[in-house]
Amino acid sequence: MSVQCGVCVIGGGPAGLAAAIAAEKEGAKVVLIEREARLGGILKQCVHDGFGLVRFGEKLAGPEYAERYLDLLKKTTVHVMLHTFVDNIRPHAMGWHLTVVTSEGMRHIIASAIVLATGCRERTARQVAIHGTRPAGLITAGAAQYYTNILGQLPGRRCVILGSGDIGLIMARRLTLEGAQVLGVYEAKPVPSGLPRNIAQCLNDFGIPLHLSKTVTQVFGSERLEAVEIAEVGSNMQPVNSVRERVACDALILSVGLIPENELAETLGVELHPVTKGPLCDQNGMTNVPGVFSCGNAAHVNDLVDYVSESGESAGRAAARYAAKERAYLDIVPDSSFLYAFPQRVDVTELGEKTVLFFRSRDECDRTRVIVKQNGRELFKKTYRKLRPPEMERVAVPITAVGPVTLEMEVLS
Ligand SMILES: Cc1cc2nc3c(=O)[nH]c(=O)nc-3n(C[C@H](O)[C@H](O)[C@H](O)COP(=O)(O)OP(=O)(O)OC[C@H]3O[C@@H](n4cnc5c(N)ncnc54)[C@H](O)[C@@H]3O)c2cc1C
Incomplete structure (x- = not known):
């Protein structure tokens, strides 16, 4: 049929x-x-x-x-x-x-x-380097969200969260509200990945510690998770061998992208x-x-x-x-301060009055000017008080059919 x-x-x-x-x-x-x-x-x-x-x-x-x-x-x-x-x-x-x-x-x-x-x-435990077995209790944040919010079952009572992505932060609060103990959120990078409002509302308001530059290097337990090993992460993003601690827990919740x-x-x-x-x-x-x-x-x-x-x-x-039909494209070219811009190209046979572009900065930066140019002509300029990779920015720009479009970033302070 x-x-x-x-x-x-x-x-x-x-x-x-x-x-x-x-x-x-x-x-x-x-x-x-x-x-x-x-x-x-x-x-x-x-x-x-x-x-x-x-x-x-x-x-x-x-x-x-x-x-x-x-x-x-x-x-x-x-x-x-x-x-x-x-x-x-x-x-x-x-x-x-x-x-x-x-x-x-x-x-x-x-x-x-x-x-x-x-x-x-979601990225799973197989996609992050953690030594040890894979006992029950190792779960992605989305799966933990499904267990808690749809099935009405707690994935663990003493939880460690790896990664400070938004879903992990939201689950830290949710699990606390449901009676689990969230021992901490561990993030390998020196800055959190989630939105500032989620750090404030999901961690700070509930007294859940956020440990930056720390990661889980090993899990312990055969049937059920018993503990994880936490290591400090150096500036080269590699665990520092000398600084390790063991934290007893029954759930490791992954929020790693x-x-x-x-x-x-x-x-x-x-x-x-x-x-x-x-x-x-x-x-x-x-x-x-x-x-x-x-x-x-x-x-x-x-x-x-x-x-x-x-x-x-x-x-x-x-x-x-x-x-x-015959189509013609212009590339959208962000400079190297951008993590990416979306879309990557514009079909000039389908141009509207304005074209919506999204971008993320590669690094966290304070006062920064973003300029969108076409053929060297400024189409859009805005000064942002702060740009952070977790926050996607949206701009609407009057792109025309002629010449490449570039995105430039100038850090002002
Ligand atoms: C686990 C998780 C939790 C999230 N939590 C939040 C949150 O708390 N707050 C927030 O703002 N954003 C959250 N997000 C981001 C969220 O994904 C987006 O805001 C939004 O739901 C994305 O919408 P979408 O339609 O692109 O994808 P989805 O909502 O993921 O929908 C995709 C759909 O496609 C279906 N599908 C996929 N492949 C096939 C196929 N081959 N055949 C048939 N159907 C298929 C899937 O079953 C699914 O229903 C979360 C994302 C994830 C993965």
Whole structure:
């Protein structure tokens, strides 16, 4: 059995929901595919508030934010396929042929354009160098969030958190509220990775210590985690052998980074950016493969869900309008003070009045001027009081069709 559509959106998180709604509004017949039993993506398990300030001017919990889009989705005719996993995509005369696995067996979808809204996954214990066995109690922050908020089960009673990413900070507070003891958050770098507001509200307000330049080097325990070894980290980012301590605990919670989920993209020949690990995209999320779009955390890890929805909308709209045509691109070139800029290129045949660019600084810097230039002409200039890599900045710039676009940074103090 096969279904035909204009746009097939893969992933039913906030990016995919926004993409599907926008694509239908633009006139496309849309299929939305989600491998889980419910739409909403990661938001389903994020029960804390702070979502939606930019979009709705309100502080919503994750499920409340998702509900706003689910209400909009109910008013559309988008064909939603739950419990459906995209197994394979290959080119087809009409665009793309997707083979999907559903609870009723294999199905086929023919789509003119595809939107990849597959989100990101967490770095696991296998991706960080920790000696020892892998007993129960070693868990990523997202899995700990799922256990606590969805299953109603505590992953441990005496917890150590490795990494100061936002999910780990949020889980430090959540686990404390649920009665667990959080012994400390250990961060190998000399500065925290999470947002300052999360350090203040999730650690300081609960008296949870943050240990910078420290990491976990070994775990102990066979069936269940019994202790971890903590070592100081030198300026070369290597553990210092002489300074080690053993901390008794029954859970080690890893908050050591997110990686955009792009296995499907790679099978399609989509080129990935070495820093973002997401596809190289234009301003509408179109990748180097015509007709394949990417948005949300699959494109690059966003710090605000509001921007995830914004990118979903623009990818959905562009996918609905997609037609094979001659395109011309301008590169967006950030100087080396930037960690990255997104998108990496602009399709000049699709230029609006302003083009939205996102960037992160490579290092933490105080008063800094950011200048966006095209052909040497200043398009945008702003002085930021502080720039920090965990905080993504958004600017809207009147890019025109002529000449390369550069991003420059001048540290003022
Ligand atoms: C564990 C975790 C916790 C987070 N907590 C917070 C937080 O507290 N606050 C915050 O602001 N941000 C948080 N984030 C960031 C959050 O991911 C984004 O704000 C937002 O949810 C990203 O939306 P998305 O639609 O891009 O991805 P997601 O919300 O991850 O949605 C992607 C969806 O795609 C589906 N999918 C993936 N591959 C396939 C496939 N092959 N076939 C079918 N379906 C597929 C997944 O099942 C999922 O539902 C968290 C991220 C993670 C990973």
